[in-house]
Amino acid sequence: MKNLLNTEQLRLKYNPDAIIEEIDICFEKNLDKLRTSIGHPDSVLSKYKSDSQLSFLDTQQKNNDLVDEVSSLLKDTIYFMLLPKNKRTNVTKTMRSYYSALVNNQLVRIKLLLEDKELGVARHKTDSNSKHKGVEQVFSILTMVMKTLEYENAYRKRLPRSGYLTGLQISMGSFFMFLKKINMNQKNQITLVQQIFDDFKVDWDAGDRGNIKLSLIQPALEYFKATQDEILSISGSIFSKNINDTILSNLIDQAIILKKKIRRF
Numbered sequence: 001m002k003n004l005l006n007t008e009q010l011r012l013k014y015n016p017d018a019i020i021e022e023i024d025i026c027f028e029k030n031l032d033k034l035r036t037s038i039g040h041p042d043s044v045l046s047k048y049k050s051d052s053q054l055s056f057l058d059t060q061q062k063n064n065d066l067v068d069e070v071s072s073l074l075k076d077t078i079y080f081m082l083l084p085k086n087k088r089t090n091v092t093k094t095m096r097s098y099y100s101a102l103v104n105n106q107l108v109r110i111k112l113l114l115e116d117k118e119l120g121v122a123r124h125k126t127d128s129n130s131k132h133k134g135v136e137q138v139f140s141i142l143t144m145v146m147k148t149l150e151y152e153n154a155y156r157k158r159l160p161r162s163g164y165l166t167g168l169q170i171s172m173g174s175f176f177m178f179l180k181k182i183n184m185n186q187k188n189q190i191t192l193v194q195q196i197f198d199d200f201k202v203d204w205d206a207g208d209r210g211n212i213k214l215s216l217i218q219p220a221l222e223y224f225k226a227t228q229d230e231i232l233s234i235s236g237s238i239f240s241k242n243i244n245d246t247i248l249s250n251l252i253d254q255a256i257i258l259k260k261k262i263r264r265f
Contacts, residue, residue: 004105014098017092023079030078030200031071037199039067044188044195066182073178074196076171076264081200085164088203092162095265100156103262107149110142140242141251147237150253151230151261165204165215170265173224189217209261227263231256 011017038045048066070157080088111121119135160166179189190212234255238248 004108007102007105010098010105013099014094015035016095016098019095023076026079026082027075028131028177030082034071034074034078034196035067037196038070038192039064044184045070048182048184056135070175070178073175074172076228077168077175078200079203080167081197082170084203088162088167089162090265092166096156096159096162099265102151103149103152107146107153109148112148114139114142114146116217136241140240141247144238144243144248144251145239146250148234148258151237152234152259155226155230165167165219169206169219169263170223170263172216172220173227176220177224186213186217193217209234223263227259231259234259 005013037043041045045066080091081093111227119139176189179192184192193212193216235252238252238255240248243251
């Protein structure tokens with residue numbers, strides 16, 4: 001336990017908050033540029049707006065809403081687009097190392113607690129049936145949290161090696177899913193990505209249309225689907241008769257929040 005860092009010490013070691021803050025600042029600085037890039041009349045996104053039955057004013061508003069929604073899905077992507085390739089890789093490695101250490105440390109701490117079934121009591125052979133109901137409930141809660149962390153720990157061990165495209169792939173999953181939702185075909189998706197990357201002068205080597213499909217769209221959707229499938233399965237994997245519905249609901253909510261946060265990189 002002596003060498004086991006707590007969460008605050010891990011933050012000091014990896015400084016993830018500085019990266020999160022840089023992402024927020026970068027998005028604010030470049031939002032107008034992104035909106036101009038995807039919202040001008042020649043953009044393929046302009047083909048996807050309200051039908052011709054609406055008034056010009058309504059159509060204009062609908063198009064602005066669409067630009068705003070697409071822009072919001074590229075918050076992390078803008079940050080990675082503006083980084084050189086080597087820095088992009090380093091950011092992904094740093095954030096993944098932080099979250100892996102966080103999950104592992106919390107797992108170790110919970111398992112140490114769960115090893116001692118007599119926390120809060122001083123049992124003897126003569127009263128071996130005595131129970132501490134409060135601690136039993138705490139153990140049930142910790143067991144549920146442990147399951148969540150074990151799933152994440154296993155997932156992180158399966159992650160492929162970080163590369164200069166990893167940050168873009170992960171951050172663009174919801175973007176590509178939205179484009180599919182509005183029925184944008186893959187040809188136009190690729191054109192839109194090329195347009196954005198050209199406007200932001202992205203540092204990468206896979207700029208042709210075939211590579212955008214293989215290097216960005218497919219892996220981005222795979223990352224996104226893996227996370228969404230696991231989020232949908234959480235309520236079925238976290239259950240205990242010893243925990244009331246309110247606490248159980250909170251545990252599920254927190255598990256989803258944890259998954260979304262650490263799957264961001």
